[in-house]
Amino acid sequence: MIKHLWNIGLKILDLDAELAFLEQLGATIVLRDTLPADGDALEYAIVRLADVRLLLFPSVIFENQVAGGVAPGLTHAVFEVDDVEAEFARIKGLGAEVLLEPTFAKAGFGSRRIAFFRSPGGMIFEVMQVLERGVE
Secondary structure, three states: OEEEEEEEEEEOOOHHHHHHHHHHHOOEEEEEEEEEEOOEEEEEEEEEEOOEEEEEEOOOOOHHHOOOOOOOEEEEEEEEEOOHHHHHHHHHHOOOEEEEEEEEEEEOOEEEEEEEEEOOOOOEEEEEEEEEEOOO
C-alpha cells in the first residue's frame, strides 16, 4: 500500500537558476547529483522547501513515454511503498497507464525500485520502494 508522499518532481530547464531562486525562497539544497539512466546521466537536485522535498530534473526519466514530451514545471508525485512489485501489479490492474515498469535506480539519494504511471484522469505518479536511504 502507499505509505506517504516522498517528494514532488519538477522538470526545470535551468537547474542552476532554479536552485538559486529556491534558496532565496528559503529552500535548502539537500543533494545535487547525477542519476545513471539508459546509458546516460540525468542531472538532478533534491531541495527541501518547508516540509516538502522537491526533486528537480532538466529531463525526467519517463520523458520518452509521454507523447509530445514533458513540459517544464510540476511533473509527478512520488509515493513511498513497501513492495514496488506488488503495488505495480495492483495499480496496473486498476487501469493506470504504465510509463515505466519497475526498475532499479541508484544515485546519491540511495537505491530504489521505482515505477511510473499515469492515472485515468492524467495524473503522473511514481511508486518507490527505498532499498537504501541516502537522503532523508
